[in-house]
Amino acid sequence: MLVKDGVATYEQVISRFPKQEFLVKPKAIIECYENIPCNPCSTSCPFDAITILEDINQLPKIDFDKCTGCGVCIYNCPGLAIMVCQIIGDKVRFKIPYEFLPYPNESETWHAINRKGEIIGDALIEKVMLTKRQDRTAVIQVLVDKENLYDFVTIRRKI
Amino acid sequence: MSKYSLIKVKYMIKKDLVIIGGGPAGLCAAKMVAEANQSCMLIDRNQILGGQLIKQTHMFFGSEKQYAKTRGIDIAEKLVEDVKKYSDLIDIWEDTTVVGLYQDKVVTVLKNERYVKIQAKAIIIATGASEKVLAFENNDLPGIYGAGAVQTLMNVYGVKPGHKIVMVGSGNIGLIVSYQLMQAGVNVLSIIEASPKIGGYKVHASKVRRLGVNIETSCTIKKAIGHENVKKIETIKLDENWKEIEGTEKEYEVDAVCIAVGLTPLTNLLSMIGCQMKYVSELGGLVPIINENHETSIENIYVCGDASGIEEASSAIVEGYLAGLHACKKLGKFHPKNDELMNEYHQQLTNLRNGPFGEKIRIGLKKQGVCKDVS
Amino acid sequence: MRIKEHPILNFKEERKVIHFTFNNCPVTGYEGDTIASALHALGIKKLSESMNLKRPRGFYCAIGNCSSCRMIVDGEPNVKTCVTLLKEGMDVKVQSNKGEIYD
Ligand SMILES: Cc1cc2nc3c(=O)[nH]c(=O)nc-3n(C[C@H](O)[C@H](O)[C@H](O)COP(=O)(O)OP(=O)(O)OC[C@H]3O[C@@H](n4cnc5c(N)ncnc54)[C@H](O)[C@@H]3O)c2cc1C
Numbered sequence: 001m002l003v004k005d006g007v008a009t010y011e012q013v014i015s016r017f018p019k020q021e022f023l024v025k026p027k028a029i030i031e032c033y034e035n036i037p038c039n040p041c042s043t044s045c046p047f048d049a050i051t052i053l054e055d056i057n058q059l060p061k062i063d064f065d066k067c068t069g070c071g072v073c074i075y076n077c078p079g080l081a082i083m084v085c086q087i088i089g090d091k092v093r094f095k096i097p098y099e100f101l102p103y104p105n106e107s108e109t110w111h112a113i114n115r116k117g118e119i120i121g122d123a124l125i126e127k128v129m130l131t132k133r134q135d136r137t138a139v140i141q142v143l144v145d146k147e148n149l150y151d152f153v154t155i156r157r158k159i
Numbered sequence: 160m161s162k163y164s165l166i167k168v169k170y171m172i173k174k175d176l177v178i179i180g181g182g183p184a185g186l187c188a189a190k191m192v193a194e195a196n197q198s199c200m201l202i203d204r205n206q207i208l209g210g211q212l213i214k215q216t217h218m219f220f221g222s223e224k225q226y227a228k229t230r231g232i233d234i235a236e237k238l239v240e241d242v243k244k245y246s247d248l249i250d251i252w253e254d255t256t257v258v259g260l261y262q263d264k265v266v267t268v269l270k271n272e273r274y275v276k277i278q279a280k281a282i283i284i285a286t287g288a289s290e291k292v293l294a295f296e297n298n299d300l301p302g303i304y305g306a307g308a309v310q311t312l313m314n315v316y317g318v319k320p321g322h323k324i325v326m327v328g329s330g331n332i333g334l335i336v337s338y339q340l341m342q343a344g345v346n347v348l349s350i351i352e353a354s355p356k357i358g359g360y361k362v363h364a365s366k367v368r369r370l371g372v373n374i375e376t377s378c379t380i381k382k383a384i385g386h387e388n389v390k391k392i393e394t395i396k397l398d399e400n401w402k403e404i405e406g407t408e409k410e411y412e413v414d415a416v417c418i419a420v421g422l423t424p425l426t427n428l429l430s431m432i433g434c435q436m437k438y439v440s441e442l443g444g445l446v447p448i449i450n451e452n453h454e455t456s457i458e459n460i461y462v463c464g465d466a467s468g469i470e471e472a473s474s475a476i477v478e479g480y481l482a483g484l485h486a487c488k489k490l491g492k493f494h495p496k497n498d499e500l501m502n503e504y505h506q507q508l509t510n511l512r513n514g515p516f517g518e519k520i521r522i523g524l525k526k527q528g529v530c531k532d533v534s
Numbered sequence: 535m536r537i538k539e540h541p542i543l544n545f546k547e548e549r550k551v552i553h554f555t556f557n558n559c560p561v562t563g564y565e566g567d568t569i570a571s572a573l574h575a576l577g578i579k580k581l582s583e584s585m586n587l588k589r590p591r592g593f594y595c596a597i598g599n600c601s602s603c604r605m606i607v608d609g610e611p612n613v614k615t616c617v618t619l620l621k622e623g624m625d626v627k628v629q630s631n632k633g634e635i636y637d
Pocket residue numbers: 179180181182183184185202203204205208209210211212215218219220221255256257258285286287288307310331332335336425463464465466470471472473474475
């Protein structure tokens with residue numbers, strides 16, 4: 001349970017995903033489950049897809065029709081709680097925030113990791129993005145099996 | 160006389176306004192004061208201005224008005240830059256410790272082995288906080304550090320506190336410092352938390368949990384084991400009445416332990432000058448009683464930031480602005496946008512403290528005497 | 535114990551080496567270190583002993599609040615080594631009493 005061990009429940013996780021039909025296009029998945037005083041996701045989205053009302057303690061609400069999957073919110077969220085996800089055949093393409101060294105290299109295979117920190121499969125590294133605007137939060141684009149759609153959350157180097 | 164005796168400076172320096180502490184609160188107070196064309200002296204005991212921010216490598220929460228999504232280290236740089244622009248109005252004394260504060264508003268400081276006296280008309284106290292300690296067997300062994308110390312060591316000096324570490328406390332500080340330890344390449348074996356729930360933001364908890372760090376709630380540290388430094392610790396589970404459950408002891412081999420069980424306002428100067436104080440657990444301990452202008456029970460002595468109650472950098476920034484505005488207004492210098500800014504900042508504070516995480520603060524502030532910036 | 539690479543921070547590699555002594559042994563740190571950070575980087579955690587029971591003590595707060603890092607520096611006792619910058623040629627010793635000043 002989130003309040004006991006930091007792991008969101010399956011119900012919480014899927015409540016943040018749109019219907020799978022939507023995911024033929026990339027969409028942002030916002031795993032922010034708690035009313036905290038915070039709003040950069042909403043102020044940074046160039047397409048006004050995320051709203052947090054007057055009271056910045058409100059949960060962010062996303063409009064999947066407006067979200068283009070551009071990924072700007074990924075590195076603007078101080079909670080590193082946002083990723084972008086797109087279904088491509090029997091694979092899923094994720095863009096995730098990553099703040100550890102060493103960074104992966106393109107075309108390497110790393111472990112795919114779930115919310116408990118366990119290995120659930122392989123993640124093929126497609127792209128490593130780190131522009132000045134990202135302010136030292138790298139965004140890694142990976143491809144994982146579709147069965148990991150609701151489990152995948154980060155990557156770990158294979159040793 | 161030994162060569163270590165202090166050199167006393169005989170004359171008294173005169174200043175309208177002295178700000179003690181150059182963290183976010185003190186820096187923002189100084190900025191407002193200078194904008195109102197009022198001169199001041201800003202004193203900090205550290206060689207670098209910025210307070211707690213100089214070791215915060217993570218992006219901050221809040222709204223963009225208080226520099227949300229910017230890393231603490233960069234917020235510090237911006238705030239310091241702002242203040243340095245007013246070098247004609249703000250007299251900055253770094254590496255200077257305030258050692259005494261007296262009823263007649265005399266501030267005594269220690270600077271390069273010199274003892275200097277300053278006579279002020281008004282004083283803003285923004286000394287921040289100190290870390291709480293936890294009682295357990297052998298808690299004084301070397302290798303057992305406060306979370307702030309661990310951060311300073313690794314993020315300011317680039318030295319790892321150890322290789323294998325257990326974090327005690329799952330508030331935001333415990334969670335964030337765990338993450339930062341991992342970024343520095345330290346193995347965090349576990350985060351233990353006495354309460355049945357994680358204390359900090361769950362986004363932070365999830366962030367460390369997915370890296371494979373176990374967060375164990377209802378669990379505390381029983382003792383540390385080692386001779387010259389800590390080698391092992393023993394933890395134990397707690398039942399719903401916070402009683403130790405026998406037989407649930409667990410050992411971890413560690414070379415460092417990080418204690419993150421909260422902060423308490425650094426108020427010794429306030430007590431020394433005789434401000435009325437009150438124990439408010441929601442605000443971290445002993446706090447000064449203040450009115451809605453951030454003024455203490457002594458006229459022209461103001462307090463802002465963590466020193467007046469533990470909150471966040473975002474609120475310390477806004478409180479600093481307000482204390483600055485109020486102090487110079489009373490000295491007869493009006494900020495050109497005084498009324499507009501006051502409204503705006505009071506609104507920002509109310510907004511920041513609005514959510515469930517602000518509840519403790521709201522209760523605390525009511526006990527402390529400030530009812531204005533909470534809804 | 536030094537951090538070699540870091541995703542957010544940039545620790546300059548070519549920092550000036552500072553020579554000093556710890557309990558009379560020659561050791562080194564870097565410019566910008568405090569005495570305590572230089573010792574910690576060398577793996578030295580015990581900085582003082584408690585006054586009565588002579589229990590080993592390291593630093594705790596690293597910002598000059600708690601005094602558990604007090605050491606004898608160039609003959610001067612009770613120096614808070616967590617906030618005192620390291621200087622070339624310093625003579626640093628573990629302190630195990632209240633500290634007395636010798637002329
Ligand atoms: C690990 C950690 C993570 C945090 N994360 C966040 C976050 O994400 N978002 C957020 O909003 N807040 C965060 N905070 C909280 C934030 O850092 C503090 O609330 C904020 O720094 C308080 O500001 P301040 O100016 O009151 O005090 P400080 O920053 O503590 O500054 C006080 C200053 O006073 C000086 N001083 C003290 N005594 C004296 C004296 N006698 N003489 C001279 N100078 C003196 C000190 O040297 C210091 O520079 C975090 C804190 C920690 C420790």
